Amino acid sequence: xxxxxxxxxxxxxxxxxELHRSFTCTAPEDAPCRRRPPEPEERESWTAEEATxxxxxxxxxxxxxxxxxxxxxxxxxxxxxxxxPVTISYDEGVEIEPVAxxxxxxxx
Numbered sequence: 001x002x003x004x005x006x007x008x009x010x011x012x013x014x015x016x017x018e019l020h021r022s023f024t025c026t027a028p029e030d031a032p033c034r035r036r037p038p039e040p041e042e043r044e045s046w047t048a049e050e051a052t053x054x055x056x057x058x059x060x061x062x063x064x065x066x067x068x069x070x071x072x073x074x075x076x077x078x079x080x081x082x083x084x085p086v087t088i089s090y091d092e093g094v095e096i097e098p099v100a101x102x103x104x105x106x107x108x
Contacts, residue, residue: 007031008060010069010081021069025058033058 007027013020027033035052036059064072073081085099 007033008058010073012082023061023064023069023072025061027058030054031058033060 007025009024009026011022011024013022025033031054034056035054036056037051038053086096087099089095089097
């Protein structure tokens with residue numbers, strides 16, 4: 001069985017004590033999600049990859065940004081997308097830290 005590389009990710013980032021969510025695409029320019037027909041009037045729908053050109057912005061990111069990440073995930077209201085082991089301590093307030101692995105990476 002061959003693994004398929006996934007270029008689309010939901011990111012959870014803690015920045016200055018605030019939890020932020022984002023959706024990103026790391027696909028190369030010729031990936032299916034970054035191909036579009038060359039003429040704007042043809043972009044509403046297309047079926048053949050040959051009728052497209054590479055290098056466009058990722059349509060998946062555009063869709064998620066258009067409706068918001070919360071609405072994009074609405075089909076999974078009771079599903080854990082990721083579970084990260086943490087340590088918890090108290091020093092003038094509760095502190096939660098992701099557990100670092102031996103190689104310095106954070107568990108995901």
